Amino acid sequence: MSTGEFAGATAPGKLGEAVVVEGLTKRFGDIEAVRGIDITVATGEIFGFLGPNGAGKSTTINMLCTLLTPTAGRARVAGFDVRSQRDDVRRNIGLVFQDPTVDGYLSGEQNLRFHAELYGVPKAVVGDRMRQVLEMVGLWDRRGDRVETYSGGMKRRLEIARGLLHSPRVLFLDEPTVGLDPQTRKSIWDYIQQLKNNEDITIFMTTHYMDEAEYCDRIAIIDSGRIVALGTPEALKASVGKDRVRIETADDETAIAALKEHFDLEAAVHEGEVTFAVSSGEEFVPRLFAELGVPIKSVSVSRPSLDDVFMSYTGSTIRDAEGSANDWMRMAFRARR
Amino acid sequence: MGTQAIAADVVRVRVPERSIRHDLRAVKIVLHRELIRFWHDRMRMVAGLLQPVLWLLVMGTGLSSLLRTGGGNVDLKTFIFPGVLAMSVLFTAMFSAGSIVWDREFGFLREMLVAPVSRTAIVVGKCFGGAVVATCQGVFILLLAGLAGVPYSPLLLLTLIGEMFLGAFALTGFGVMMAARIKSMQSFFAIMQMAMMPMLFLSGALYPLAGLPAWLSLLTRLNPLTYAIDPLRHAVFSHLDINPALARAFNPGVTWNGWHVPVGLELIMVVVMGVGLMLIAIAEFRGSE
DSSP states (O other): SSSSTTTTTTSOOOSOEEEEEEEEEEEEETTTEEEEEEEEETTTTTEEOOOOOTHHHHHHHHHHHSSOOOOOOEETTTTTEEOHHHHHHHTTTEOOOOOOSTTTTHHHHHHHHHHHHHOOOOOHHHHHHHHHHHTTTGGGGGGSBBBSSOHHHHHHHHHHHHHHTOOSSSSEEEEEETTTHHHHHHHHHHHHHHHHHOOEEEEEEEEEOOOHTTTSSEEEEEEEEEEEEEHHHHHHHHHHEEEEEEEESSSSHHHHHHHHHHOOOEEEEEEEEEEEEEEHHHHHHHHHHHOOOOOOEEEEEEOOOOHHHHHHSSSSHHHHHHTTTTHHHOOOOOOHH | OHHHHHHHHHHOOOOOOHHHHOOOHHHHHHHHHHHHHHHHHHHHHHHHHHHHHHIIIIIIIIHHHHTTTTTSSOHHHHHHHHHHHHHHHHHHHHHHHHHHHHHHHHHHHHHHHSSSHHHHHHHHHHHHHHHHHHHHHHHHHGGGGGGGTOOHHHHHHHHHHHHHHHHHHHHHHHHHHHHHHHOHHHHHHHHHHHHHHHHTTTTTSOOOOOOOOOOHHHHHHHHHHHHHHHHHHHHHHSSOOOOHHHHHHOOOOEOOOOOOOOOOHHHHHHHHHHHHHHOOOOOHHHHHH
């Protein structure tokens, strides 16, 4: 399979492909939400789809899970074509949507029971399997309570449990942690890691939290409907190549001017520190002390983060990209549901 | 290795190929969910009782004094009772159908639409679920029969329950068909309100369908609800011990150009309508992405 792999990214473990996407495109009227993307996700991988709201993440996921028909291109999920083998795809995937889809009037257990019946889970295993997934997300004790009494994090955990109930081969998580507090986000990530160890499952997820993308085996950065980078987090960070240096000085303005003059570096003040990017920062620091000519109080050098990766591929930080433009695209999609 | 020990305990599930049996399970669970929700929502049940009681006790009693001058020993409450039954079934059926719009707004519809199950099964489950719930509500009203001078004869009660179920099924079909296109709860109820009131007033729920001016007579015959209510009234009056002239005045039945439409045909019309509406609803849900 040679579908659009850049940045030295080889899929770990050639057990077979869980998701194969070729030239996938979706147009809503004049708007091209997804513009011909290619991805291959290996079985057992945690694959992250990273981008600001409206970049085309949800549209892509919706096509992969057969909720939207692609305008062009092909996609196979768990070995089945999303267009011609809809039901086979659906039987083999689990879904956790961005917006809640549990019934607040029913108890947690009743929600799962409903799911089991809809998916035709054999009656003999429903009870055991239900207990297993509920225990995994820590909701076994609350199973009899109505879901409307659950907190936001509990609801999301219930959705994850439900998405796993029928032992899907590919689990799609659309922004599984959006709107949750850091502690809950952490625990949801623990479940996802645990899942990977226990369930022999491929996870395809979207997120716009940079720190969460670090948990993924590989990530694709999507911007305005196109994949602009794809690889392991480490490979992507290495491809940016520059370290971030932050210094505290007695006189920031003189320091910035001196950096420009002596090293031809563009620096700026962020959070009270003079910040600039340079390749191999550790080697640069001794020169900095020797040649800057402005007293330095402290210095720190950090490896590039995924934020830097995103910035270098899309030209803006993910938070800047967030507020702008594309929100209406998501709304246009919602109106269609 | 630790992880392998855990992995060995994982209960594996194989989701079977689609089959009729699987679809039936889906129908059953969708229906079951309607019942659970109805049962949890006791306020709705009580609120659903209030309106018919008002009609029966207040309107029925109030208007009875007017009627007494005309003589006769038929209580207006008895006359109105089948109409009140139909009314509460109508409202409950619409409410149940509206839960589709609700489910869409709260996301649960997605959970159903992405399942590897036919949409037919989901719509059929919804229609039967709504019909069962509406019939249950009707049964609560039926308990009030004594207040309206309607005898608690087992045969009569069974007939009424059966007829209510058929009517409820057709009405839910209508509601589900509408719910397939309407995306917000507010507009659904606005439109339903707009449809329900004329349907109610132009049926035989509140007055006998004989001796009406031609225009009104025509409109009542075109109203589907008329054919769901007439069998109810027919059943009630066939269990009353009154003189035939009065029975004819209060229970004239439905006539087409002078031909008395038999109850059996009316019921068949209701069933055909229900199935037809359900098929349209199925087509709509299959067509949507």
